[in-house]
Amino acid sequence: MRQTFDESTDPAFGARHLPLLRARMAEQGLDGFLVPHEDEHQNEYLPQANERLAWISGFTGSAGAAVVLSDRAAIFTDGRYTVQVRAQTDGDLFERVDLAALPDWLEGAPAGSVIGYDPRLHSPDALSVLRRAVLKAGGELKPVEANPLDLAWGDDRPAQPSAPVAPHEDRYAGESHADKRTRIGRAVAEAGADVVLLTAPASIAWLFNIRGGDVIRTPLPLAQAILEADGRARLFLDPRKVTNELPGWLGDTVSIEDPDGLPMALDALSSRRVLVDPAVSSAWFLERLQAVGAQVVRGQDPCAVPRAAKNAVEIEGSRRAHIRDGAALSRFLHWVDTVAQETLPDEREVVETLERFREETGALKDLSFDTIAGAGPNGALPHYKPVGSSIRRMERGSLLLVDGGGQYLDGTTDVTRTVAVGEPTADQRRMFTLVLKSHIAMAVVRFPEGTSGRQLDAVARAPMWAAGLDYDHGTGHGVGSYLGVHEGPQRIAKWGTEQPLLEGMILSNEPGYYREGHWGIRIETLQVVTPTAVPDGGERPMHGFEQLTFAPLDRRLIDVGLLSPAERAYVDAYHAETLAKIGPLLEGDVAEWLEAACAPL
Known part of the structure; x- marks a missing residue:
């Protein structure tokens, strides 16, 4: 039976799941692993399939993180969740620490520790703080290709959401997505870039005037997009989410593509200037672009202020x-x-x-x-x-x-x-x-x-x-x-x-x-x-x-x-x-x- 998570999630999850994660960590030569609450899209609220922190600990709050070492673990939350984290986690298995103290806690890790992280789950800005803390402890922060927690979760992990994506009509949006794309394309050029990589679901929902149902409490479609300075765009969206009306709504200047093609699309940007927001895009995207020789232009998501x-x-x-x-x-x-x-x-x-x-x-x-x-x-x-x-x-x-x-x-x-x-x-x-x-x-x-x-x-x-x-x-x-x-x-x-x-x-x-x-x-x-x-x-x-x-x-x-x-x-x-x-x-x-x-x- 696939596991789902709600406010009654079992504190015994830690006792059952920590050994499974530690076994996978050992296979990859890791002494520790970072488990953020954020997912590949840096969402505040997550689909069930991305509730990794809940799976390992039982904690279902919207902000937090865990660090699992070979012999101990800690869960980090802020003051909003003082009661909830105590109710949902096992205090014998997890130290309960304030979220702001996460870097300090990492500084106390054993010297020589190799602590793994999934680059798809951390923004470069957040990761830089954690890397400094691990280096100060005399350890190494190491990216992983295969997330050991996902491997440990295995067949019990819920499927990724596939809610249909629907147009958000202009009578609600107040501006057509074509006009938005033209406007944002100009901002991309003004930022000194040829294209922008958009990974924030809210920006994608706003830019294309679409809404989805992949995330509870927020009508977001999980997707990525590449927008050219001239307003043309490529939207990487699970085919199961594409309704009959969506291609006509988006028009000929937006191509809908399978997310499996995103890595190759990024590789094709090798000679171009690519605007990326390091505060909201995961480190994996920047590392991939830099590896193929793209010129990364770091800057704010150009949709953020117009959306606000x-x-x-x-x-x-x-x-x-x-x-x-x-x-x-x-x-x-x-x-x-x-x-x-x-x-x-x-x-x-x-x-x-x-x-x-x-x-x-x-x-x-x-x-x-x-x-x-x-x-x-x-x-x-x-x-x-x-x-x-x-x-x-x-x-x-x-x-x-x-x-x-x-x-x-x-x-x-x-x-x-x-x-x-x-x-x-x-x-x-x-x-x-x-x-x-x-x-x-x-x-x-x-x-x-x-x-x-x-x-x-x-x-x-x-x-x-x-x-x-x-x-x-x-x-x-x-x-x-x-x-x-x-x-x-x-x-x-x-x-x-x-x-x-x-x-x-x-x-x-x-x-x-x-x-x-x-x-x-x-x-x-x-x-x-x-x-x-x-x-x-x-x-x-x-x-x-x-x-x-x-x-x-x-x-x-x-x-x-x-x-x-x-x-x-x-x-x-x-x-x-x-x-x-x-x-x-x-x-x-x-x-x-x-x-x-x-x-x-």
């Missing part, structure tokens, strides 16, 4: 998707405020109820990520996921944090609301209001053209800092248009990039507060960068944010006395707009509840 800066059609689609999603979320919040306050369901029922309301829109294609529902202490884990014995019931006197989103043909949503269970305490109201002040600060900020998210991050944190508080995650991430809920290169974070926030970029606004062992608070909406006029004219072009997400805040948790008049006015205006946009989609008790929930403070 949404056009008018995509923005309008996102508005529609958020109103539809906001109605579903409002129905859910009504359920939480009525039925759930009495029955005190567990987190799994909370998740299933929210998902049911989204499904009842009739437009949901998938969730945009696994829904987060943290009751009480579990809400203090920023990206907690209800797993096994960690699942809790709602408790009176505590808080419930729910973070979820949907994938719709016209947009991708992601929203977090924190609600009181029973009567909130003064302390809970104070902390919620401080988070709300941070959220409002980012919602109303104006900033000059060219400002990056890293420069803006402190604006949101200032109200928290003034109270001696902070949160350990970013303030905002980019979001795609019926694509990834986490999309670069834009983000708002202390450690963010220098990428300017451009008109049309969609980002989350999600400050939070987390009291370990008690409860957590996060308020998240999505917003789009827009030009902003300054009342007195100003001297420089300015940008601001338009709110896309509309769903009521829990008024019981707002300490009005802590809000300035401007902040109070913002909340009232936001609720009035929520009622105007969402109210017409609701009926009966839910409509009455929304009117009360959106009443002025």
Whole structure:
């Protein structure tokens, strides 16, 4: 029986699978092997066949890695998965280490160790950090032709996905793929290259206006492409995914080819200048191109910024998707405020109820990520996921944090609301209001053209800092248009990039507060960068944010006395707009509840 992986994956996987991997490592003369979460496409979410980290350890989170040595092993995750990694892995077999400490852990490997890696699974940028660590330990980082984990997995490994690839119509995309290819081709030439190698599925989906079903939670087709500077392209796509309508959709200037022909296609680029993004393409591609004598031009994926800066059609689609999603979320919040306050369901029922309301829109294609529902202490884990014995019931006197989103043909949503269970305490109201002040600060900020998210991050944190508080995650991430809920290169974070926030970029606004062992608070909406006029004219072009997400805040948790008049006015205006946009989609008790929930403070 082929193995599949979900949140209940067995911690005993390590006991069964580590010996199998170590036997294959020994056959290849390896003392260790790197197991990243990423696959050949550097995806965040993976098809079952590429869940290598889950197979070896049992851990199914979306970020992590493992290192397996001949006599010990370690699994590396970040703070989002503290509870989950303990529930899903065997602590006697795997040391549990923070993901940021992976290079330090490798520096402690025995001198002379030969540690293998699959060059198809690591970007050159990530690999360079790991190579330095292994060299510092006196070891060798060695590429392998045959992945020993894949060999150990054997016949139990699920088949690679073959979901049909469908056109994403121009009425959703807002620009034909022919025009996109022409535009990106010009960017390739401007970068000093003849062609670009595209390996990021999101870029391929965006460029060709296609969507697939190879990856859960994100409508991606797994493929690669070579785009010429004149806009002609070769799309390397599993023939099983090619529908009857696809060749006609792509036209004569795009050839659909079998992925088995990609190595020869790369070899044929031996005398050409090839643009490759080393942050998102695996090391195997660069090594192959360099081996045949191609001139590799290292640079950012030319689709990344145009994909992130949404056009008018995509923005309008996102508005529609958020109103539809906001109605579903409002129905859910009504359920939480009525039925759930009495029955005190567990987190799994909370998740299933929210998902049911989204499904009842009739437009949901998938969730945009696994829904987060943290009751009480579990809400203090920023990206907690209800797993096994960690699942809790709602408790009176505590808080419930729910973070979820949907994938719709016209947009991708992601929203977090924190609600009181029973009567909130003064302390809970104070902390919620401080988070709300941070959220409002980012919602109303104006900033000059060219400002990056890293420069803006402190604006949101200032109200928290003034109270001696902070949160350990970013303030905002980019979001795609019926694509990834986490999309670069834009983000708002202390450690963010220098990428300017451009008109049309969609980002989350999600400050939070987390009291370990008690409860957590996060308020998240999505917003789009827009030009902003300054009342007195100003001297420089300015940008601001338009709110896309509309769903009521829990008024019981707002300490009005802590809000300035401007902040109070913002909340009232936001609720009035929520009622105007969402109210017409609701009926009966839910409509009455929304009117009360959106009443002025």
